Amino acid sequence: MIYGYIYKLFCLDTREMYIGSTINLKKRIQNHKEMRNTNSKQIINRNNYIFLILKEYWFVNTEHLWAIESSYIDNLPCVNKKLALSNRNDTQKKYNQKYKNNNKEKTALYNQNYRKNNINYYKEYSKKFNLLKKECNYCKKYYSASYISKHIKICKSIPSSSV
Numbered sequence: 825m826i827y828g829y830i831y832k833l834f835c836l837d838t839r840e841m842y843i844g845s846t847i848n849l850k851k852r853i854q855n856h857k858e859m860r861n862t863n864s865k866q867i868i869n870r871n872n873y874i875f876l877i878l879k880e881y882w883f884v885n886t887e888h889l890w891a892i893e894s895s896y897i898d899n900l901p902c903v904n905k906k907l908a909l910s911n912r913n914d915t916q917k918k919y920n921q922k923y924k925n926n927n928k929e930k931t932a933l934y935n936q937n938y939r940k941n942n943i944n945y946y947k948e949y950s951k952k953f954n955l956l957k958k959e960c961n962y963c964k965k966y967y968s969a970s971y972i973s974k975h976i977k978i979c980k981s982i983p984s985s986s987v
């Protein structure tokens with residue numbers, strides 16, 4: 825078993841969404857920064873994004889993590905739709921398909937139970953997550969806590985009639 829994360833990067837500038845998975849969050853963020861010209865790097869470089877964990881739990885193995893990740897990619901309007909699949913070799917693709925077909929019910933049940941058992945955790949998590957967003961006093965829009973001070977500097981220099 826491995827403890828893994830499915831996460832999303834959401835760019836507040838372009839509304840682009842990137843889905844990823846990892847077993848080491850810190851390392852993964854670092855990797856994104858070091859990558860060349862990927863969608864995820866562009867999102868991070870624009871520095872106005874939300875990082876949100878969509879799911880975290882004990883996965884059977886890496887392939888299980890990938891299978892769940894790819895089901896997110898399939899179902900969400902994210903920028904890495906094609907990338908994630910082409911980055912993976914055929915064996916992995918076949919495994920994903922086989923896994924999905926063989927484990928539809930099992931995974932659904934597992935997810936259902938997981939959600940049931942963790943509903944309070946999710947509530948707490950989204951509460952905390954909402955706290956990370958800060959409202960700009962000038963334009964009344966919401967920005968990530970890490971970006972808001974930068975934004976305010978720009979925002980307050982713009983005459984309010986043009987906002």
Ligand SMILES: [Zn+2]
Nearest residue numbers: 960962963979
């Ligand atoms: Zn503002």
